[in-house]
Amino acid sequence: xxxxxxxxxxxxxxxxxxxxxxxxxxxxxxxxxxxxxxxxxxxxxxxxxxxxxxxxxxxxxxxxxxxxxxxxxxxxxxxxxxxxxxxxxxxxxxxxxxxxxxxxxxxxxxxxxxxxxxxxxxxxxxxxxxxxxxxxxxxxxxxxxxxxxxxxxxxxxxxxxxxxxxxxxxxxxxxxxxxxxxxxxxxxxxxxxxxxxxxxxxxxxxxxxxxxxxxxxxxxxxxxxxxxxxxxxxxxxxxxxxxxxxxxxxxxxxxxxxxxxxxxxxxxxxxxxxxxxxxxxxxxxxxxxxxxxxxxxxxxxxxxxxxxxxxxxxxxxxxxxxxxxxxxxxxxxxxxxxxxxxxxxxxxxxxxxxxxxxxxxxxxxxxxxxxxxxxxxxxxxxxxxxxxxxxxxxxxxx
Numbered sequence: 031x032x033x034x035x036x037x038x039x040x041x042x043x044x045x046x047x048x049x050x051x052x053x054x055x056x057x058x059x060x061x062x063x064x065x066x067x068x069x070x071x072x073x074x075x076x077x078x079x080x081x082x083x084x085x086x087x088x089x090x091x092x093x094x095x096x097x098x099x100x101x102x103x104x105x106x107x108x109x110x111x112x113x114x115x116x117x118x119x120x121x122x123x124x125x126x127x128x129x130x131x132x133x134x135x136x137x138x139x140x141x142x143x144x145x146x147x148x149x150x151x152x153x154x155x156x157x158x159x160x161x162x163x164x165x166x167x168x169x170x171x172x173x174x175x176x177x178x179x180x181x182x183x184x185x186x187x188x189x190x191x192x193x194x195x196x197x198x199x200x201x202x203x204x205x206x207x208x209x210x211x212x213x214x215x216x217x218x219x220x221x222x223x224x225x226x227x228x229x230x231x232x233x234x235x236x237x238x239x240x241x242x243x244x245x246x247x248x249x250x251x252x253x254x255x256x257x258x259x260x261x262x263x264x265x266x267x268x269x270x271x272x273x274x275x276x277x278x279x280x281x282x283x284x285x286x287x288x289x290x291x292x293x294x295x296x297x298x299x300x301x302x303x304x305x306x307x308x309x310x311x312x313x314x315x316x317x318x319x320x321x322x323x324x325x326x327x328x329x330x331x332x333x334x335x336x337x338x339x340x341x342x343x344x345x346x347x348x349x350x351x352x353x354x355x356x357x358x359x360x361x362x363x364x365x366x367x368x369x370x371x372x373x374x375x376x377x378x379x380x381x382x383x384x385x386x387x388x389x390x391x392x393x394x395x396x397x398x399x400x401x402x403x404x405x406x407x408x409x410x411x412x413x414x415x416x417x418x419x420x421x422x423x424x425x426x427x428x
Contacts, residue, residue, distance in 0.1 A: 031133050031134075031135075032132065032133060032135075032295040032296045032297050033133070033295075033296040033309045033310070034128070034129035034130075034132040034133050034293050034294075034295070034296070034309060034310045035293065035294045035295070035296050035299055035304070035306035035308075035309055035428075036125070036291055036292075036293060036306055036307050036308045036309065036310065036394070036398060036425065037071060037291060037292040037293070037294050037299075037304050037305070037306050037307065038067050038070040038071050038291055038292055038304075038307075039233065039289070039290070039291035039307060039391070039394060039395035039398055039399075040063050040066045040067055040070065040233060040234070040235050040289065040290060040291065040395060041063060041233055041234055041235070041287060041288065041289035041290075041388070041391065041392045041395045041396075042059065042062055042063060042234065042235060042236075042237050042249075042287050042288050042289070043234055043236070043237065043249055043250055043251050043252045043253065043287070044252045044253065044254065044285045044286070044287040044382055044383040044385060044392070045149070045249065045253050045285060045286035045287060045383075045385075046253040046254045046283065046285060046286075046383070047148055047149055047283065047284040047285060047286075048149050049149075049253055050239060050247070050249045050253055051147065051149065051237065051239065051249060051286035051287070052149040052150070052286070053239065053240070054147065054237065054239060054286065055091075055092065055147070055150070056085065056092050056095060056098075056099075056145050056146075056147045056150070056288075057092050057095065057098045057099050057102040058102060059145060059147060059237065059286065059287075059288045060083065060095065060098075060099035060102070060103075060143065060145040060288045060290070061099055061102040061103040062235060062237050062288060063143060063235060063288045063289055063290040064099060064100070064103040064105075064141065064143070064290055065103055065104075066235040066290075067141065067290050067291060067292055068103070071292055071304055072303070073139070073292065073302060073304070075104070075105045075106060075109065076106050076108065076109070077138075077139050077302070078105065078109050078139050078140070078141050078292075079109075079131075079136075079137035079138060079139055079140060080109075080110055080111070080112070080128070080131055080137050080140045080141075081096045081097070081099070081100040081105070081109055081110065081111035081112070081140070081141045081142075082096055082111075082112055082114065082124045082127050082128045082131075082140060082141070082142045082143075083095050083096035083099055083111065083112070083113055083114075083124060083142070083143050083144060083145055083290075083387075084113070084114050084115065084116070084120030084121045084123060084124040084143070084144040084145070084387040084388070084390070084391075085113055085115065085120065085144070085145050085146060085387040086115050086117050086118070086120050086146060086176070086386040086387045087146065087148065087151045087172060087173065087176065087386065087387070088113060088115070089152055089154075089172075091152075094111065094112065094113050095113045095145060096111035096112045096113045097110065097111030097112070097113075098111070099111065099143075099145070100141075114127060115387070116315070116415060116419065116421070117180070117386065117415050117416040117417060117419070118351065118353065118384070118386055118389060118390075118413055118414060118415045118416055119315070119390055119413050119415040119419060119420075119421035120144060120386065120387045120390060121143070121144030121289065121387055121388050121389050121390025121391040121392065121393075121394075122313075122390030122391070122393070122394065122411060122413060122421050122423055123315075123390065123421065124142040124143060124144055124390070124391065125142050125291070125293065125310065125390065125391060125394060125423070126310070126313045126423065127142070128140035128141075128142035128293040129293055129310045129313075131293075132293055132294065132295045135295075137295075138294065138295045138298045139292060139293070139294050139295070139298070139302070140292070140293045140294075141290060141291075141292055141293075142290065142291060142292075142293050142391070143288065143289055143290030143291065143388075143391050144288070144289055144290075144385075144387045144388035144389070144390055144391040144392070145287075145288045145385075145387055145388055146285070146286065146287065146288075146385035146386045146387040146388045146389075147286045147385075148173065148284045148285055148286060148385060148386070149284075149286050150286075151171075151172050151173040152172055153169040153170060153171055153172065154169065154170055154172055155167055155168060155169050155170070156170070173284070174191070176416075177191040177192050177416060178190065178191055180192075180320060180323075180416045180417035180418075181320035181417050181418060186319075186320050186321065187321075189320060189321055192323070192324075192353065192354075192416055193270050193271055193274075193276050193281070193354075194271065194321070195320070195321055195322060195323045195324055195357075196275075196276050196281070196324055196353070196354035196356045196357050197271055197274045197275065197276060197356070198321055198322050199322060199324050199325060199354075199356055199357055199360035200274070200275045200276070200356040200360070202322070202360070203356075203359070203360040203363045203364070205275060205356045205359045205360060206275070207265070207269070207275040208261070208265070209355075209359055210275050210276070210280040210354075210355035210356050210359065211261045211264040211265050211277075211279065211280055211355070212261040213280070213355040213358065213359060213380075214259070214261075214264055214279055214280035214355045214380045214381075215259045215260050215261040215263075215264055216370075217352060217355075217374065217377045217378060217380040217381040218255055218256050218257065218259035218377065218380070218381040219257070219259065220374070220375060220376055220377045220381070221252065221255045221376060221377025221378075221381035221382050222255050222256075222257035222377075222381075224375075224376035224377065225251060225252070225255070229376055229399070229400070229403070230252070230376070230396075232399055233395050233396060233399045234250070236248050236249060236250035237249040237250075252381075252382050252383065253383075254283045254285065254381065254382065254383045255377070255381050255382065256381075259279070259381075263279075264277065264279040264280060267279045275356050276354055276356060280354065280355040280356070280380065281353070281354045281355070281380065282351075282352055282353050282354065282379035282380055282383070282384035283379070283380070283383040283384060284383075284384070285383035285384060285385040286385055287383065287385035287388045287392060288385075288388050289388050289391035289392045289394075289395050290391065291391065291394075291395070292304070293310075294306065296309070305428075306428050307398045307399075307401075307402065307427070307428065308398050308401065308409070308425040308426055308427045308428060309425070309426045309428065310423060310424075310425060310426075311338055311340075311408065311423075311424040311425060311426040312334050312337045312338040312423070312424050313334060313421070313422065313423040313424070314330050314331075314333035314334040314337060314421065314422050314423075315330065315419060315420070315421050316329045316330045316333055316419065316420045316421075317418055317419050317420075318418045318419065318420060319418055320417055320418035321418075322418070323414055323415065323416055323417060323418045323419070324353060324354060324356075324357030324360060324361070324414040325357075325360060325361060325364055325414070325420070326413070326414040326415055326418065326419050326420020326421070327350055327351075327361045327365075327412035327413060327414055327420045327421075327422060328361055328364035328365055328420070329420055330412055330413075330420035330421050330422035331365060331410065331412050331420075331422045332365075333422065334410075334412075334422040334423065334424055335424075338424055340408065340424065342365070342367050344407075344408050345372075345408050345409065345410045345424070346372060346401065346404065346406030346407060346408055346409065347372050347375065347397060347400055347401055347404065347406050347409040347410070348369075348372055348373050348374075348409070348410045348412075349373075349374055349378065349393045349396070349397050349409070349410065349411045349412070350362075350373065350374060350378070350412050350413075351378055351379050351384070351389060351390075351393060351412070351413040351414065352374065352377075352378035352379035352380040352381075352384070353379055353384065353414055355380060357414055358374075361412075361414075375400060376396055376400060378393070382396075389413070390411070390413060390421070393411050393413070394411055394423075394425065397409045397411055397425065398425060398427070401425070401427045402427065405427075406427060407426060407427055408424055408425070408426055408427075409424070409425045409427070410422065410423070410424050410425075411423050411424075411425070
């Protein structure tokens with residue numbers, strides 16, 4: 031079975047909710063990273079045998095977003111495309127799915143990625159298909175509704191959303207507010223330092239944002255980072271649930287971004303003149319209680335380590351997506367591991383942002399570039415997933 035090589039991973043800068051990328055449709059934002067991957071690899075687009083893109087908040091304005099982005103990017107009509115969703119883990123799942131296509135021999139070259147424009151998530155109604163004779167029609171916010179309805183209430187009871195699940199972990203793993211704020215401040219400080227040191231230059235592609243009047247605005251830096259963030263400053267923010275620990279400052283942001291890469295069969299690399307950054311060593315997906323969704327990375331990590339025969343001591347860099355500071359800290363306790371020198375070294379969801387469908391690819395892109403800088407052999411990416419899941423993947427640097 032050929033190994034699946036990761037080639038030329040790239041991402042856009044991450045836009046803050048309702049700000050610079052608000053008016054960019056998902057297909058055009060996705061096309062930015064696809065065109066950049068094609069530019070960097072020089073591959074003939076006709077050689078791409080499938081196109082896998084994740085999106086968690088899809089709608090019928092851009093159905094089957096993978097196919098849409100492929101066409102928007104100018105790929106031949108013969109290149110098929112698909113859309114998938116594993117909520118927060120969707121982007122990582124797109125990488126895994128593309129890798130399985132290559133490993134099975136079904137494809138030699140797959141373009142995989144993730145996209146989310148949370149600024150454009152719409153309101154909707156469920157009662158107008160057949161009309162309403164009288165009374166008020168309710169509009170739902172798909173963004174909030176997707177969190178509230180992430181599990182069947184009949185089986186698990188009512189869960190107000192992801193904040194509640196983070197508070198459950200804070201209680202069960204005895205995470206204090208001060209710990210969460212200190213962790214969040216460090217995330218911002220690390221992300222700001224990474225930009226200042228040029229660490230993100232190679233992995234990002236700027237976005238030309240059209241304006242109603244005048245030339246496009248060039249968007250070229252992650253928008254949610256607050257370099258002056260301190261734990262003391264975060265301590266003044268109001269908690270989101272009574273007697274809780276989660277605030278707007280120690281939780282992930284809502285964002286807009288896209289990321290993509292090529293996944294290529296190892297035995298086709300030389301013929302295509304491609305140099306990979308890493309190979310997918312192994313991956314896992316697990317389920318957990320929806321009320322404690324943030325703990326999913328623990329069992330997912332344990333599973334992928336068992337599958338690959340590796341241990342935490344073999345891993346040189348680790349990325350745990352920062353949905354909430356309390357969630358990351360609980361996972362560290364669950365794993366009985368805590369080495370801050372190799373964990374989320376350039377920030378993550380709290381500082382860089384969490385554009386749901388794109389995050390898994392964004393994390394991988396950042397991870398692989400940092401692995402190259404540090405000459406690290408194995409890197410681990412692991413994520414909690416709304417609704418009670420976890421994902422993990424280990425990448426081996428070439």
